[in-house]
Amino acid sequence: MEQKDHIIKVSKLNKSFGSNQVLKDFSMELGRGENLVILGKSGSGKSVLIKCIIKLLEPDFGEIKVLDQDISELDEDEMDLLRKDVGFLFQSNALYDSMTVRENLEFPLRRHWTLEERENKAEDAVMEALEDVGLSHTVNMMPAELSGGMRKRIALARTLILKPQVILYDEPTTGLDPITGREISELMISIQEKYKASSVIISHDMNCIKMTSNRVIALIEGRNYETDTYENLMKSTDPKVSEFFR
Numbered sequence: 149m150e151q152k153d154h155i156i157k158v159s160k161l162n163k164s165f166g167s168n169q170v171l172k173d174f175s176m177e178l179g180r181g182e183n184l185v186i187l188g189k190s191g192s193g194k195s196v197l198i199k200c201i202i203k204l205l206e207p208d209f210g211e212i213k214v215l216d217q218d219i220s221e222l223d224e225d226e227m228d229l230l231r232k233d234v235g236f237l238f239q240s241n242a243l244y245d246s247m248t249v250r251e252n253l254e255f256p257l258r259r260h261w262t263l264e265e266r267e268n269k270a271e272d273a274v275m276e277a278l279e280d281v282g283l284s285h286t287v288n289m290m291p292a293e294l295s296g297g298m299r300k301r302i303a304l305a306r307t308l309i310l311k312p313q314v315i316l317y318d319e320p321t322t323g324l325d326p327i328t329g330r331e332i333s334e335l336m337i338s339i340q341e342k343y344k345a346s347s348v349i350i351s352h353d354m355n356c357i358k359m360t361s362n363r364v365i366a367l368i369e370g371r372n373y374e375t376d377t378y379e380n381l382m383k384s385t386d387p388k389v390s391e392f393f394r
């Protein structure tokens with residue numbers, strides 16, 4: 149079947165926790181090769197949205213299609229297969245402190261590659277992913293020996309090793325100084341170019357958003373309040389939108 153132009157399509161997603169209605173008829177589409185930023189205040193539901201997309205949370209209503217598959221219809225094994233194509237960069241990086249950089253990068257391969265594939269291709273895949281993030285020399289180092297920016301790059305390399313079609317970035321520059329944050333944003337752009345990957349990016353960092361986004365969704369009051377380019381949103385006279393840019 150020919151794939152449609154959207155990589156992710158979320159339609160009328162609703163999610164509540166008790167009386168706290170977080171997402172209300174939230175809809176969005178991520179196009180092929182696009183970097184889409186979700187902009188929203190703290191507690192607005194950005195992480196809940198991402199967790200629904202990777203099925204760590206069940207929506208109350210609404211439909212989520214990822215790579216043309218309605219994820220509500222997928223069982224755990226099918227979802228696992230889909231997750232190979234959907235990379236997730238955790239805000240915390242989630243590196244294993246007791247493993248070397250090489251072992252950290254090999255970790256996702258254990259789940260998704262056969263033993264034979266790992267024996268034949270793992271080393272090349274590890275080195276390619278490390279080259280992509282400019283850190284080939286750290287392959288035998290431990291995460292504790294690396295700076296915050298380097299750990300973020302290694303986490304990104306681990307996401308890239310399976311060559312995902314979609315990357316979900318959870319606050320990729322939070323906690324980094326502005327120069328390192330800029331380097332990570334540049335890396336995100338070069339990855340988009342090299343792998344033609346599509347991305348959903350949760351961020352508060354206006355520099356990162358300006359640099360990386362093709363479009364930005366303002367997530368306000370649980371819904372997709374406005375979607376536009378960074379430049380157009382920045383010019384918005386709507387007070388709920390303009391307050392992000394003050």
Ligand SMILES: Nc1ncnc2c1ncn2[C@@H]1O[C@H](COP(=O)(O)OP(=O)(O)OP(=O)(O)O)[C@@H](O)[C@H]1O
Pocket residue numbers: 165168170188189190191192193194195196197
């Ligand atoms: N598992 C959960 N159980 C109950 N409430 C939850 C759960 N997960 C999230 N929430 C609530 O959903 C709302 C949205 O949370 P979410 O983490 O998505 O915010 P966010 O926009 O990512 O915020 P931040 O920018 O601070 O990370 C919050 O009110 C939060 O308390």
